[in-house]
Every structure is written in structure tokens, then in C-alpha cells.
Amino acid sequence: xxxxTIYSPYQLCKEQYDPRGYLYTxxxxxxxxxxxxxxxxxxxxxxxxxxxxxAFWYAPIFQANTLWRYIADFQPExxxxxxxxxxxxxxxxxxxxxxxxxxxxxxxxRFIID
Numbered sequence: 356x357x358x359x360t361i362y363s364p365y366q367l368c369k370e371q372y373d374p375r376g377y378l379y380t381x382x383x384x385x386x387x388x389x390x391x392x393x394x395x396x397x398x399x400x401x402x403x404x405x406x407x408x409x410a411f412w413y414a415p416i417f418q419a420n421t422l423w424r425y426i427a428d429f430q431p432e433x434x435x436x437x438x439x440x441x442x443x444x445x446x447x448x449x450x451x452x453x454x455x456x457x458x459x460x461x462x463x464x465r466f467i468i469d
Contacts, residue, residue, distance in 0.1 A: 385428035393451035401443040
């Protein structure tokens with residue numbers, strides 16, 4: 356049986372088991388951009404990665420760098436490939452810690468995703 360990491364986006368998916376007992380999950384549904392008053396605009400520095408941005412804005416949360424996926428998903432312009440290098444000067448919208456924990460990582464999201 357699979358064990359999901361603490362901030363895995365698959366924590367928000369429904370669990371399904373096949374007849375052999377293997378765990379499968381439904382598709383991960385990203386939390387889309389919303390124009391909120393507490394959004395943070397971050398200007399990318401040379402060589403900075405998504406993980407660096409998450410670690411900076413979400414410190415001192417344990418393993419804050421692993422929350423990068425939620426920042427990438429939250430962009431006004433969809434990020435098709437988050438593994439393409441970010442450009443210095445690019446503006447990234449970071450959801451606040453409040454938005455992250457009360458909306459994006461809300462356990463109730465698991466039950467509304469079809």
C-alpha cells in the first residue's frame with residue numbers, strides 16, 4: 356500500500372482500491388488562481404526555483420519547499436510545465452499561508468472533487 360507524503364497533492368484525491376487491494380487515486384484537481392487581497396507578488400531572482408519561493412514564503416513550515424506545486428498551480432496564467440526554468444524578473448503570485456491552509460489544503464476539498 357502506498358504512503359503519501361505530508362503535503363502531497365494526492366492527499367486531496369479520493370482513494371480507490373482495486374480487487375487486489377492496490378491503492379489508486381482520482382486525478383489531482385489544482386486549486387486555481389483567485390484574486391485575493393492577501394495574495395503575494397514575488398519577483399523571481401536569477402536562478403530561483405519554485406522550491407526556493409515556497410521555502411521563502413512558507414517558512415518556518417516543516418518542509419515548506421515541498422509546497423511549490425500549490426504556488427505553481429495558483430498562477431493567473433496556467434503553468435504548463437513547472438520544470439522549465441523561471442526567468443529573473445518574472446512575477447509569481449504566491450497564495451498566502453491563510454489561503455494555503457484554509458482553502459488549498461482544506462481536507463474537505465478531498466470530498467468535493469469528482
